[in-house]
Amino acid sequence: MVLAFLGGAILRASITDLYLRYVKQGLRPFLIAAGTLLVITAIVALLQELRHINRPEAGPEDDGHGHGRSGPGVGWLLLLPALALLFVVPPALGADTAARAGSALTDNREVAYPPLPPGDPAELTLLDYGYRAVYDHGRTLQDRRIQLTGFLAPGPDGQPMLVRIVLSCCAADGIPIKIGLRGQVPQAPANTWVRATGRWIPHTAKDPVNDADVPYFQVEDWQHMPAPAEPYE
Amino acid sequence: MIGEVIRLSTTDPAAPVTPAVPAGVDDQPAAPERERAVGSTEVLCFLLILIGILHRPIGALVANPRLQTWLTVFVSVMVQATPFLVFGVVLSAVIAVFVPRSFWARALPRHPALAVPVAGMAGVVLPGCECGSVPIAGSLIRRGVTPAAALAFLLAAPAINPIVLTATAVAFPGNPEMVAARGGASLVVALLMGWLWLRLGRTEWIRLPHRAHLDGLPRMTAFWTACRHDIIHAGGFLVVGAMAAATINVAMPQQLLHDLAARPLLSVLALAALAVLLSICSEADAFVAASLSQFSLTARLAFLVVGPMIDLKLISMQAGMFGRRFAVRFAPATFTLAVLVAASLGTVIW
Numbered sequence: 242m243v244l245a246f247l248g249g250a251i252l253r254a255s256i257t258d259l260y261l262r263y264v265k266q267g268l269r270p271f272l273i274a275a276g277t278l279l280v281i282t283a284i285v286a287l288l289q290e291l292r293h294i295n296r297p298e299a300g301p302e303d304d305g306h307g308h309g310r311s312g313p314g315v316g317w318l319l320l321l322p323a324l325a326l327l328f329v330v331p332p333a334l335g336a337d338t339a340a341r342a343g344s345a346l347t348d349n350r351e352v353a354y355p356p357l358p359p360g361d362p363a364e365l366t367l368l369d370y371g372y373r374a375v376y377d378h379g380r381t382l383q384d385r386r387i388q389l390t391g392f393l394a395p396g397p398d399g400q401p402m403l404v405r406i407v408l409s410c411c412a413a414d415g416i417p418i419k420i421g422l423r424g425q426v427p428q429a430p431a432n433t434w435v436r437a438t439g440r441w442i443p444h445t446a447k448d449p450v451n452d453a454d455v456p457y458f459q460v461e462d463w464q465h466m467p468a469p470a471e472p473y474e
Numbered sequence: 475m476i477g478e479v480i481r482l483s484t485t486d487p488a489a490p491v492t493p494a495v496p497a498g499v500d501d502q503p504a505a506p507e508r509e510r511a512v513g514s515t516e517v518l519c520f521l522l523i524l525i526g527i528l529h530r531p532i533g534a535l536v537a538n539p540r541l542q543t544w545l546t547v548f549v550s551v552m553v554q555a556t557p558f559l560v561f562g563v564v565l566s567a568v569i570a571v572f573v574p575r576s577f578w579a580r581a582l583p584r585h586p587a588l589a590v591p592v593a594g595m596a597g598v599v600l601p602g603c604e605c606g607s608v609p610i611a612g613s614l615i616r617r618g619v620t621p622a623a624a625l626a627f628l629l630a631a632p633a634i635n636p637i638v639l640t641a642t643a644v645a646f647p648g649n650p651e652m653v654a655a656r657g658g659a660s661l662v663v664a665l666l667m668g669w670l671w672l673r674l675g676r677t678e679w680i681r682l683p684h685r686a687h688l689d690g691l692p693r694m695t696a697f698w699t700a701c702r703h704d705i706i707h708a709g710g711f712l713v714v715g716a717m718a719a720a721t722i723n724v725a726m727p728q729q730l731l732h733d734l735a736a737r738p739l740l741s742v743l744a745l746a747a748l749a750v751l752l753s754i755c756s757e758a759d760a761f762v763a764a765s766l767s768q769f770s771l772t773a774r775l776a777f778l779v780v781g782p783m784i785d786l787k788l789i790s791m792q793a794g795m796f797g798r799r800f801a802v803r804f805a806p807a808t809f810t811l812a813v814l815v816a817a818s819l820g821t822v823i824w
Contacts, residue, residue, distance in 0.1 A: 243706065244702065244705060244706065247556070247709070251553065251556060254553065260553060262546065262550075263546065263549055263550030263553045263554070264550060264553050264554050268553075268554065268557065271557035271561075272553065272556070272557055274557065274560075275556050275557035275559075275560040275561070278560050278564065278701075279556075279560060279705070282698060282701050282702050282705065283702075285698040285702075286698065286702050289695060289698070289699075314710075315707070315710030315711055315713075315714070315794060316706030316707060316709065316710040317710065318709075318710045318713035318714060319706065319709045319710055319713060320521070321713055321717075322548070322549055322552040322553075322713060322716070324525065325545055325548070325549050326549060326553075328525060329545060331542055331545035331546040331548075331549050332542055332546060333546065334543060334546055334547075335539070335543075336539070337539040337540060337542070337543045338543055341543075341724075341728065342728055343728050343732075345765060347765065347767040347768065348764065348765075348767040352647075409645075409761030409762070410554060410754070410755055410757055410761065411550040411551060411553065411554035411755065412546050412547055412549075412550035413547050413550055413551050413554070413719065413720070413723055413752070413753075413754055413755075414754050414759075414761060414762045416762075416765050450728045450729065450732070451728055451731075451732055451768065452732065452768065
């Protein structure tokens with residue numbers, strides 16, 4: 242029963258886009274396979290039990306799951322993640338993480354930065370913008386209109402920053418990438434998703450949490466948007 | 475569904491050994507003590523009713539952003555780990571049911587001291603993270619593999635497999651030597667622990683959860699029984715570990731880390747301890763280590779060597795799989811050895 246719950250919860254999350262709140266897209270086939278296996282295990286267990294009930298001479302001793310004293314009472318705990326996934330459905334990481342954790346721009350990557358993608362405005366990820374702005378001194382960003390997508394989170398000075406969480410595996414290792422805003426700074430509550438258009442400005446600050454570099458962005462225009470299915474970068 | 479519920483009542487230590495009789499099935503006479511016991515059916519119904527009633531208050535409770543972050547991290551650790559756990563368990567059930575005992579006697583060198591390096595190197599072929607290797611190691615011991623070799627496999631497999639080393643290379647583009655250092659140090663620690671176990675280890679410390687009568691069952695029945703047992707068992711301890719990791723993840727003041735980074739000796743210990751507390755999957759820890767760039771490379775190597783071998787969720791799972799007496803000895807020994815090896819290797823390289 243616990244297994245059916247857990248398997249069902251994982252299957253549901255992986256068939257919808259909910260799983261993207263917790264892990265990377267690449268894990269999806271494995272999640273579906275694992276969820277299916279869990280459900281099959283539960284069904285097989287059910288069939289085995291039914292067969293046992295129909296054969297009363299089969300005593301409880303040889304039913305195959307004799308458990309020691311430390312038996313899986315602990316298995317009940319598996320209900321917790323299943324119930325959380327089915328009923329509570331925790332949201333993706335947001336402004337709380339952004340306030341608590343230091344920004345991701347700490348390491349100079351010595352790579353050649355290719356020209357921006359075509360289009361006006363050019364769409365960039367926050368991480369890409371950050372690297373180009375800080376470590377390439379904005380060379381590839383000059384004279385271009387740029388569009389960034391992220392959620393708002395209050396910065397150390399109370400002004401909203403544009404933030405996106407960078408995931409390498411699952412939400413447990415999520416690191417925020419923070420971009421300071423100037424110009425038409427969006428005034429909206431934290432965790433509001435916005436699409437901001439604007440230009441690079443040669444100004445960086447330090448994240449007080451970990452001394453990471455925080456580049457700035459001159460906002461010319463912005464609009465609300467629904468939270469994307471893939472909330473992480 | 476009712477049958478499934480009955481099965482759980484037998485897995486609950488509080489429940490009587492004999493399965494509770496559900497309504498409608500009356501070909502089994504009800505023993506008097508059954509009426510007293512609270513079966514899992516009752517527990518589950520009660521729980522569902524409770525959730526139905528408290529749905530809103532619970533929702534309001536988790537509106538606290540810090541608690542939401544905790545839940546998100548907790549659930550994501552579980553979601554991330556479950557596929558690896560399930561495949562590890564399936565593989566271990568295959569080992570337990572379909573691979574004959576004689577295979578291991580032939581595959582591994584007769585002498586335990588030689589079996590250790592062979593088993594450690596075998597970890598290369600298991601592309602997974604650490605949650606899967608715990609049940610596999612348990613299964614190996616059960617099939618008569620010497621514990622020292624199984625433990626070397628347990629420690630080496632999550633750290634030196636190709637996926638993890640590739641991730642490390644991607645995370646440290648400027649320091650390719652990190653990959654070799656990580657693989658080498660992890661293998662050395664795993665082998666040393668294996669040999670240490672040969673010298674000092676006592677078999678009675680290991681108490682595998684009793685998995686009765688697999689041998690007498692038809693193969694498919696035994697296979698599914700082993701799967702179910704291990705998932706429930708190891709999975710339960712994984713939940714404990716995931717909760718601990720989420721708590722640390724949310725409560726850890728990052729400023730503290732920043733201050734620690736300035737002191738070389740302390741920073742190695744700090745990152746090693748952080749690896750234990752954060753319990754990040756070994757496929758992801760390289761990226762986290764890369765982001766801790768205020769720390770020295772040696773400290774980050776310690777993070778990468780310690781993490782896959784010993785962390786909160788692993789301690790919890792090992793205590794469940796091998797027994798508490800084993801875990802209280804194995805965890806500190808592994809930690810010490812891993813820190814020492816990583817620190818000395820780091821000092822030599824950088």
